[in-house]
Amino acid sequence: MFAALGDRTRLALLMKLSDGRTQSIARLSADTRLTRQAVTKHLHVLERAGLVSSIRVGRESRFAYHPEPVAAARTYLDMVAAHWDGALSRLRAMVEE
Amino acid sequence: MFAALGDRTRLALLMKLSDGRTQSIARLSADTRLTRQAVTKHLHVLERAGLVSSIRVGRESRFAYHPEPVAAARTYLDMVAAHWDGALSRLRAMVEE
DNA sequence: TCAATAAGCAACCAGGAGGTTGCCATCATG
DNA sequence: CATGATGGCAACCTCCTGGTTGCTTATTGA
Structure with a gap:
């Protein structure tokens, strides 16, 4: 895709x-x-x-x-972004600790 | 990309x-x-x-x-989706007219 | 009915993508 | 300092991709 x-x-x-x-x-x-x-x-x-x-x-x-596959691609990229955001949060928490 | x-x-x-x-x-x-x-x-x-x-x-x-290019790709796909949604609205309006 | 329009099919071609192998340079460390 | 880990470089190979050309097959409409 x-x-x-x-x-x-x-x-x-x-x-x-x-x-x-x-x-x-x-x-x-x-x-x-x-x-x-x-x-x-x-x-x-x-x-x-x-x-x-x-x-x-x-x-x-x-x-x-x-339109369906495009929607799926959007969802996928959202997941990647969320993964990244999660990593950022964890990093921030670690630094502030 | x-x-x-x-x-x-x-x-x-x-x-x-x-x-x-x-x-x-x-x-x-x-x-x-x-x-x-x-x-x-x-x-x-x-x-x-x-x-x-x-x-x-x-x-x-x-x-x-x-993460930047991924964000850009997401924005791009949002545009495509919006384009499509716009088309749908126009079609709906036309049919209901 | 016949000419023009729209598209399918097949063969062909050049180049780039994805992958491997072999070899060399550099760094870390017992 | 010698050795193993890490990775850069270059050559090479195969196959797919993007593209073209030439030809045939519908469909349409004057």
Whole structure:
């Protein structure tokens, strides 16, 4: 999931989709210097990470943002931060002792 | 930064360090199946991402966790989530209209 | 019905990521 | 001071990633 987010292009794609509008591949690769194929690959990576889903409608593939993994990532980082804060408190207590 | 976090080994290293204790390379690579060299490389990646810093003390290199980038990542994900929530509100308003 | 649009599929390529091995330098200490 | 612990450096290897090109297959709409 962090790996999926760890690429500029994919992060940009996710931002484009995170407003809730579902968009086609052609549309997502319009204002980019990459090939449609490259964008397709990135979208599949995002899909495998659960960040995005696709449905075929007519002749186009519409991609939609999925918020759950992002929420999970936030929770995870909160845990790391809490771990750190806990360590700080313990250190402070030790010093003041 | 997400890229730095997008690797199991590095995530594990960060967890080990996030309790605030500064640890040597030998120590960090003790209970892992990897070579000390591999661990060293990962630590450098984390360092380049600002997640960790190293100082040489005696014959060993002590690595310490830096919380700032993690905080920044949390803020970033909050923004994405807010963007999404905003989109939802707008959608709801539109539907109820 | 036929041309244009949207996208899937497959092969291919260069470069970087992750990992190993071997060797050398430095520090701590019995 | 000699020896073991710690780690830096460099070369090397393999495989995945990000990207391209070329071609085929729907779908749409004039």
